[in-house]
Amino acid sequence: MITLHGFPASNYYNIVKHALLYKEVPFQEELIFAGSDALLTVSPVGKVPAITTDDGVTLSESSVICDFIEETYPDTPLYPESATERAIVRQIMKIAELYFELPSRRLIPYVFSGTEAPDAVKEEVRQVITRGIPALNRLCQFSPWIAGKKLTMADIYMHYVNVVVKACASTQLDWDILAEIPGMKEWNDTMTQSDIAKKIEADRVANMPEFMIRVKAKMQAANAQ
Template structure:
């Protein structure tokens, strides 16, 4: 773990004042990857610092002990959506938000729908799916019902034409790819029904299309490498 040091200086790039930042966490985290995709899309200079959850404020930058968190010239920021909004506010001439106020609201609706009604209930399965904890089918049955409910809500707003909110890539696409891929992997690992495809039939095609985006392709490659490294450690 490298030292955080003091405040980071501003960096002049292309005639604009840009702030280099450091992203703390691990590519195994879908919320980390959501922020990482935003950094790439907004063309922000950043470095990644491997950091596992559990360390507490003020030593490591997150009062909750969760990841990701971001070190900026202004201080530390935690919670992925707060980080994304900070990056938007401090990045001139680049944005992954739609232009109009209503479209921005729709983008944020999609993010919250996915995170509150699909990813949050699915998270109860992650210990068994990813970390070797005991599996309980009755818990999975409850989670599947909640996910299906969330998918019905998402289906009333999502367009997938070709991006989740319409013609243009937004932060909602970063959130949807990271979270829905994670949920899908968890269900597959536990041999549960593919309620994602059942709830939104064109979702698989959308997730494949998302991989054509260089930022998502990079996040996916880094995620695969992180799992490979972890599996090697557990089997050695």
């Protein structure tokens, strides 16, 4: 059985978890937080998530894990059959990560500390997100799913990217970013209503208090130095 290592407060962890649940792949979870020695035994750079396969091999990086899951458990596909269409799905995922998730992630420390990000940081984040908006406008179909008539890995990926965008970038920048992409908010609402998304959200909320204790401890330690 696959073991999923990490913690439910992580959006990258939840991308992999959603894919496993959608494909009905048997797996177990091991709660490990970033920065722990235990995580380094399964993730070369100590990043969440990681998995241990049925063969005892450890893998990290969410996109790598998602590809492994797709290739190992193809019966419920999350990528189209056409190589071109698969590339389009991956293109959407990559743009969502580079131009939505990663810039929004820069604002996490300010959200967690309840402080306002410096104007220079806000402007840098805004510039990157502004580059991503027209790209996603061109690529996302919402008919009814992001890449067309069938739910794909792009839907799962974007949904959990948007968790960070809404919690961090939209809050710190006072900007309804999802509204900039027609159809995105309605699609996102549909994604949140699935039984899988509801379960993952419940697990995330339950994990947040312990996660925040660890975050605050790290911030206090850093401030004490």
